Amino acid sequence: MRETLKKPPKLAADTLRVIPLGGHGDIGRNMSCFEINSQLLFIDCGVLFPSDDQPGVDLILPGLHLIEDRLDQVQALVLTHGHEDHIGAVPYLLRRRPDLPVYGSRLTLALVQAKLREHRVGQTNLHEVAEGDRVQAGEFNLEFFAVNHSIPDALAVALRTKAGSVLHTGDFKMDQLPLDHRLTDLRGFARLGEEGLDLFMPDSTNADTPGFTTGEREIEPAMERVFAQADKKLIVACFASHVHRVQQVMDAAARHRRKVVYVGRSMLRNMTVARELGFLRVPENTLIELKQIENYRDDEVVIISTGSQGEPLSALSRISNHEHPVITAGPGDVVLLASSLIPGNENSVYRVINALIRNGVNVVHKGNALVHVSGHASAGELLYCYNLLTPKNVLPVHGEARHLIANAKLAISTGVPPERTFAVEDGAVIDLAKGVARQVGQLECGYIFVDGLTEGEIGDAELTDRKILGEEGFITVIAVVNLHSAELVSGPDIHARGFAEDDSVFDEIRPELAAALRRSLADGADDTYVLQQLLRRLIGRWVNNNFRRRPMILPIVVAS
């Protein structure tokens, strides 16, 4: 699937061009760019969270640089749902073009607004849409479809253009007994299939998982058992956006006469929004504030907390370390992790679980009970979609290579020709005309790292430096010389960090370095750069021979 870089041709009239700007090759930073007759449209604008390979990075943005000089041509940004990997980069886009029209469902826009406030992005142009709505945005005719997912009010969107029709699912699954009774609109999909669909862009996250995603209701027995057996404190941790999961906890709490307390800033904010908009039903006299908790016995409350992924600063992590200002958890208390375990987070999650178990807490999690189900369609559900839609071309979205390719294989198994499936990575350029899609180019769509207040300042070179620094530490050698008198005025002083407990390890090499500098000066060296290289070479070789290590070495020779 890896194409070498190839500049795409000029876009012909009435041809639709699709360029994935993120989410093809990673789980995260989802963004798709569409273009026809010099008009652009985006679907989603999310962030990717960095991996261990990207130390110190806060966030990774989609490939905004590829369209930065054409933002005035964008007709709309369409948001499928309110998860960070779909809306997290909206402030960074709107800062570049504040009046960009943004379309999304009620809950999605509410979460975007909260985010924009935090980023101090002011006056914006938000348009609420709902399933069934049709909207014209320049040359793009949009139709919205209900889909179900692990956050309420998610939408799929169909684009109709002069070049043909497209269905982008956003993130979705096909729970047939959803808690809010809002089904993925398969009747709508069937109608699109009848009309003839030119390009299908389906969620790939679970495409390599065989069978069907378990329904949300299936976790009720396990949750009920936890509530029935708990006779002391009960803490439930889940994603701060998972309104349905919180609803289940809320309902169980009401049945078992426990009050509910939110712990964690994002949980409180999101659930307040969800309740105000009617997505979360809170039974009367159920919710209490954190400060009221001291008025209740342990078995009279349930705490709904952030931190299900073991995030070190989250409420749950602080509870496990006895660092939370209000909540403690000890012998006989129960912690329920009603969440997935995202690959890469295992060490953090097990660190929290071990700490809780050490404190005598009983921990229930997906490893020992059915307390979480995925929010994404598995292979079985995707096959239904392919057969309902019979798309002419398929461009899987949202996934690493293994997910995208698995999804393309599903398409092929239902009769889509292999050459009409495009398991491509970010920056691929796909043109659609007369019912046929073709890859016509491949652009470089690298990461934009957000690090503190900077955006795009950190690149691969800095990350490589950080990796060396983080694994090996560094050594600075400083000497002051007088180039006129050819004298070593001061030093060399050697400072190290992350290398050895004691700088006295350098006592052995310091006189050698001084002697080498003096020799070189006596030989007529008149350039501090040459002396620096000399120091780097000598100390590098000594460290390697004596310690078998390769710290970063920064030699500095100052001419006084």
Add this chain to the structure above:
Amino acid sequence: MRETLKKPPKLAADTLRVIPLGGHGDIGRNMSCFEINSQLLFIDCGVLFPSDDQPGVDLILPGLHLIEDRLDQVQALVLTHGHEDHIGAVPYLLRRRPDLPVYGSRLTLALVQAKLREHRVGQTNLHEVAEGDRVQAGEFNLEFFAVNHSIPDALAVALRTKAGSVLHTGDFKMDQLPLDHRLTDLRGFARLGEEGLDLFMPDSTNADTPGFTTGEREIEPAMERVFAQADKKLIVACFASHVHRVQQVMDAAARHRRKVVYVGRSMLRNMTVARELGFLRVPENTLIELKQIENYRDDEVVIISTGSQGEPLSALSRISNHEHPVITAGPGDVVLLASSLIPGNENSVYRVINALIRNGVNVVHKGNALVHVSGHASAGELLYCYNLLTPKNVLPVHGEARHLIANAKLAISTGVPPERTFAVEDGAVIDLAKGVARQVGQLECGYIFVDGLTEGEIGDAELTDRKILGEEGFITVIAVVNLHSAELVSGPDIHARGFAEDDSVFDEIRPELAAALRRSLADGADDTYVLQQLLRRLIGRWVNNNFRRRPMILPIVVAS
């Protein structure tokens, strides 16, 4: 389970003291220390592989420092089996006392010898033992029992002393149809139970996994299917010590008329040892050397490779990146990962899987087929052991807190009194006398980090420095001053690494720093330390305000 530090009392005569020196609180660096009447004995001496929290560290040793000054009293080191987490630290121990008598099975000692050669540890005192053997080592009477595990020739060991009897299982499971027909010796365990067992020390790795560990033979259908369907190249990756898994691949290869090639240094070394000792049966004309591979068609060979955990320098990783000098893998080829996915390795493993799938390779792994089973007893098997042995006291070994505590709960469920189970962490001091074990102390049993050629030179302070360096980078500010004339002679020069692409970001702050230094000198500052603190404060504040980051700052003021 966390006891605060408490110095143990002097050991009474004819009392047995047990101190875990590793493997209680981590999966790895397993080592148990026993003492009676001033004689010591060790079981196992393994290494722990570092986590992301311990950047740059190569290995972590057990708490050898706790017994360093008493090594002359040690009667024996007993090794249960040849895995790194049980034998990896033997060279570090034998370097301290080369003539220490070491007892282990045939395969275990062969693997230890290969390791000692690599570490250039010479003349040693190795004693081969087998199941059924009894050995007297000072006051300790040893009896060895066969157990099955994911490496052949594993042993459990019973210690009989004046204070009572102990059974230490090593790592084990209870496969009832093992490939080599060598059953875990439950008859022996039953006999110990009849005699009366004072202290049981069982493997906890899978104690929190309900039910029974699936038998090795159960993976045969999946493996057979892979062989039957593969019509091009076939690469199987597994642990380099998993002789039984390699045997299964070898047998399937012979059935399907494929030649076998080992790839990866440790695979070649271990399988050569295993074959020489008769643990691996290689059908005639099956094994070929890597350099012969070009004489065969793709569908005539199977490559058995290291790298099942995604290790970046391993054979499989290099194959996936087109960096292997001989082996390639492309469209239609199959890679079978016949291995577990150790928590924490997910990102590395999926990186390799994605790269292979991108190249068109079909990847079969435990996520999509039954191609691996664990080497450790699950809860169901452990219950059998408790009921056969009816131990008076239980000290679970090998696991994180969650595993040790789960194992203790199993013991309690079979009738062991809660106060006679010890889910304790490394450094706990347990004394056994007259059938009763008690925790009498808790020693500090910190990590000894091996980093390059150094051992114990790196501590928590250096790792904290490395973490800051790795996430934030560093900034060095250097100035040369003349304290007599109160002049700034040169600088400040600012150098950064891992911070920004371009040092010109500092152009703004440099004049401010210079002015501040001049002011301070004019005000009479006569100490470079004071000037350094001034630089640190000013640049730290500036970086935080402008970049919201906290790099390490190293200010250096040289008086010329």
